[in-house]
Amino acid sequence: MPAAAAAPETEEDAVLDIDLVRRCQAGDTRAFDALVTKYRGRVYAMAYHLVQNETEAWDLAQESFIKAWRAVSSFKGDSAFYTWLFRITHNVAYDWLRKKKIRADGNEFDDSRADHGVAAGAETVARAVPAPDTAMKQSELGQRIREAIAQLSPDHQQVILLREVEGLAYEEIASAMKCSVGTVMSRLFYARKKLQEILHDLRP
Amino acid sequence: MKTTPENQDATPPDWMRWLDGEMPAAERASFERELAGDPGLQAEVEAARHLSAMLKQELPAEMSIPHADFFNSQIQVRLSQIEAEERRSVPVAASPWLGWLRMPWLIGAAAVVVALLAVRRDEAPSSESNTLVMSTYAPNPKVVVNAFHSEAAEATVLMLEGLEELPADRKVVGWHLDSGLTDPASMSTAFSGPSGEVEVVMTRDARNQPRLWVPRS
Amino acid sequence: MNRSLLLLVVVWLVAGGTPWLSAQPVPPPASPAARPATDGKVWGALVYATDSAEKLTGVKSEPSKFLPNMDQKLAKVFPWTHFEIVGQHTQDVFREYESWVVPSADLFLKVDSKGPDAGGGVHLHLQFWRQEQVLLKTDALLRPKSPLFISGPKWRDGQLLFVLVLAEETTTK
Numbered sequence: 031m032p033a034a035a036a037a038p039e040t041e042e043d044a045v046l047d048i049d050l051v052r053r054c055q056a057g058d059t060r061a062f063d064a065l066v067t068k069y070r071g072r073v074y075a076m077a078y079h080l081v082q083n084e085t086e087a088w089d090l091a092q093e094s095f096i097k098a099w100r101a102v103s104s105f106k107g108d109s110a111f112y113t114w115l116f117r118i119t120h121n122v123a124y125d126w127l128r129k130k131k132i133r134a135d136g137n138e139f140d141d142s143r144a145d146h147g148v149a150a151g152a153e154t155v156a157r158a159v160p161a162p163d164t165a166m167k168q169s170e171l172g173q174r175i176r177e178a179i180a181q182l183s184p185d186h187q188q189v190i191l192l193r194e195v196e197g198l199a200y201e202e203i204a205s206a207m208k209c210s211v212g213t214v215m216s217r218l219f220y221a222r223k224k225l226q227e228i229l230h231d232l233r234p
Numbered sequence: 235m236k237t238t239p240e241n242q243d244a245t246p247p248d249w250m251r252w253l254d255g256e257m258p259a260a261e262r263a264s265f266e267r268e269l270a271g272d273p274g275l276q277a278e279v280e281a282a283r284h285l286s287a288m289l290k291q292e293l294p295a296e297m298s299i300p301h302a303d304f305f306n307s308q309i310q311v312r313l314s315q316i317e318a319e320e321r322r323s324v325p326v327a328a329s330p331w332l333g334w335l336r337m338p339w340l341i342g343a344a345a346v347v348v349a350l351l352a353v354r355r356d357e358a359p360s361s362e363s364n365t366l367v368m369s370t371y372a373p374n375p376k377v378v379v380n381a382f383h384s385e386a387a388e389a390t391v392l393m394l395e396g397l398e399e400l401p402a403d404r405k406v407v408g409w410h411l412d413s414g415l416t417d418p419a420s421m422s423t424a425f426s427g428p429s430g431e432v433e434v435v436m437t438r439d440a441r442n443q444p445r446l447w448v449p450r451s
Numbered sequence: 452m453n454r455s456l457l458l459l460v461v462v463w464l465v466a467g468g469t470p471w472l473s474a475q476p477v478p479p480p481a482s483p484a485a486r487p488a489t490d491g492k493v494w495g496a497l498v499y500a501t502d503s504a505e506k507l508t509g510v511k512s513e514p515s516k517f518l519p520n521m522d523q524k525l526a527k528v529f530p531w532t533h534f535e536i537v538g539q540h541t542q543d544v545f546r547e548y549e550s551w552v553v554p555s556a557d558l559f560l561k562v563d564s565k566g567p568d569a570g571g572g573v574h575l576h577l578q579f580w581r582q583e584q585v586l587l588k589t590d591a592l593l594r595p596k597s598p599l600f601i602s603g604p605k606w607r608d609g610q611l612l613f614v615l616v617l618a619e620e621t622t623t624k
Contacts (some may be wrong), residue, residue, distance in 0.1 A: 058447065059310060059313050059314075060385075062309075062313070063309070063310060064308055065307060066305075066306050067302075068298050068311055069307070070302065070305060071296035071297055071298065071299055072295060072296045074299040075294055075295060075296050075297040077291050086298065088300060088301075088305070090298065091299065092308060092312075093304065095309050096309065096312055096313075096316075099316070116258060145313060160262075171288070172290055172292040172293070173255055175288060175292045175293065176292075176293070177291060178412075180260050186427060189427055190289070191293070193254070194286055194289040194290060194293070195289065195290065195293045195294075195295050196295055197295070198252070199255075199256065212309070215246040215250065215251070216245070218246070218250070218254075219246035219247070219250055222250075222282055224286060225285060225289075226281060226282075226285055229285070230237075232288065233281055233284065234280060234281065234284045247604075249612070254601040257523070265453075275589075300530075301560040303526065303528070303540075304526075304527070304528060304529060304530045306551070307528055311521075326567040351456065352493045362570065362599060363571070363594055363595075363599050364594060365509050365572070365591060365592060365594045365597040365598070366591060366592040366593065366594075366601050367589055367590070367591045368589075368590040368591060369589065369590045370587060370588070370589045371587070371589070372586065372587050372588075373585055373586075373588070374586070377586060378483075379587060379589075381589075384527060384528050386527040386528075387525070387527040387528045387600070388524065388596075388597065388601070389597065389598045389599070389600050390591075390598070390599050391526065391528050391588065391599075391600045391601075391602070392587065392599065392600070392601045393602045394586060394587060394601065394602050394603070396546050396588065397581075397602075397603065397604040397605075399604055399605040399606065400557065400602060400604045400605070400607075400611065401537070402475070402606070402607045404557075404613065406497075406498050406499070406535035406537060406555060406557050406606065407538070407555060407556065408510060408512075408536070408538020408554055408555045409538045409539075409540065409553065409554060409555065410538065410539055410540075410597060411538075411539070411540040411541070411542070411553065411554070412540075412541050413541070413542065413543065414480075414540075414542055414543075414550065414551055414553070416548060423551060425540070425551075425553060430549035434553060436551060436553070443582070443583060444509075444551070444561075446556045446559075447554060
């Protein structure tokens with residue numbers, strides 16, 4: 031029996047966040063500083079998984095928090111603060127990726143060509159490799175996985191990261207991505223299928 | 235042709251909800267019976283579980299952000315700038331003499347005022363003991379000044395941006411000085427080290443600009 | 452060396468016959484008049500900041516008693532991990548005259564006192580100089596145990612920083 035998706039925070043955390051957000055909405059920058067301290071590691075990780083560059087991820091994390099500050103008055107509390115923050119982070123990273131034209135073929139995120147198109151500057155994904163738990167270093171495996179994720183559309187990248195990395199439940203993902211649970215499920219299923227195809231040599 | 239990814243989606247199988255812990259208890263028992271008797275289904279579930287495990291292992295949910303305290307303080311600086319911009323965005327008549335409102339130094343000065351207000355608004359017990367910056371002015375318009383107080387460092391900071399880099403081959407020499415005394419007659423200032431010896435002298439040029447020189451021993 | 456010779460030297464310097472920083476004969480000490488009134492004492496330092504120990508210049512320096520934990524405090528504000536004091540200067544802040552804090556010729560401060568503050572500390576007008584150029588003018592209230600950090604230009608694989616601390620409050624009236 032698989033474990034239920036672990037909530038990233040307790041109810042107490044959620045209450046704390048609501049209090050901090052209210053203070054932010056009243057202009058309290060120290061309350062925002064507390065939120066930054068709490069979530070900077072996760073925002074940075076999300077940005078890093080999407081753009082795969084430390085410096086850029088740092089800048090994007092900054093941008094995400096600044097955007098969050100500017101938009102905090104519009105946060106209604108209909109989702110957890112962190113899911114709202116992750117949505118902002120993903121959009122910031124996506125805009126950056128789009129501007130950088132990371133896709134070499136000009137068709138920015140075309141999953142139907144994922145097997146053939148290769149992200150500019152990325153290593154070739156399909157290659158014969160030995161079993162990952164013996165011959166491949168962890169950092170190489172991580173790199174391959176990030177490259178594989180980079181070949182998905184932004185929506186599929188986001189659903190995979192929110193589910194597999196952040197451990198959000200379907201409802202939370204739907205709230206963060208402003209779509210239905212059904213859409214979350216179909217995107218998640220598709221994204222997993224595509225990743226399995228790209229990383230076919232790493233199957234058990 | 236750019237396809238719409240969603241059009242390619244098959245209906246998600248039940249095992250996905252089961253794997254993600256999203257299957258209601260009422261359905262679980264019957265699904266698990268089905269799973270137990272279907273090797274093909276087991277293989278599919280196992281492949282998905284393996285992928286999930288790999289993703290979780292290789293993509294941490296949280297990472298140490300480099301220069302974490304600096305990250306926070308930079309955000310605070312930008313929040314001050316945003317606040318200053320918002321205060322300046324009150325419409326004014328297009329009057330020439332108001333052009334000075336857009337001078338870079340005022341942005342810094344405004345940030346200073348905001349920073350001061352931020353400290354006072356917080357009414358933190360320590361704010362009354364912090365060094366305060368009342369105003370700033372950078373003569374070079376390319377230089378932008380931001381002033382803020384760092385609670386973490388317990389220090390007040392003047393951050394100058396736009397400074398020209400010092401050449402790498404420049405030999406930066408420092409001194410260890412204990413005092414400096416000006417001779418009114420010569421308008422020169424002699425700076426001495428711990429030993430009492432004069433180590434550096436400052437004089438003025440024709441434009442009254444300071445000139446530093448090291449006495450020959 | 453007598454005063455006349457010193458004046459000749461000064462005139463020669465002013466005439467531009469020498470680089471602005473050079474080796475010259477020692478001037479006479481200031482006349483032994485009554486020591487001018489002061490509004491405290493400051494400690495200023497030129498700090499080189501970088502991101503690894505290998506990149507430090509290796510200059511010998513000791514942590515300052517005026518700012519313990521300087522490295523930790525600087526690391527919270529600037530994106531560097533290693534710091535070294537390249538130069539330091541403890542200087543009286545004269546009440547009626549300008550004072551100079553010159554840990555180095557590359558970054559130094561002109562300090563004008565605007566009087567002590569009733570709540571502690573001293574009001575200062577500061578000019579932050581880089582060689583022959585004023586980078587910044589600022590009015591500040593420098594309080595005890597509350598350093599002022601000023602960011603300087605990038606240099607090599609790091610950055611120069613200036614630190615100013617109120618070492619002592621008003622000592623003379």
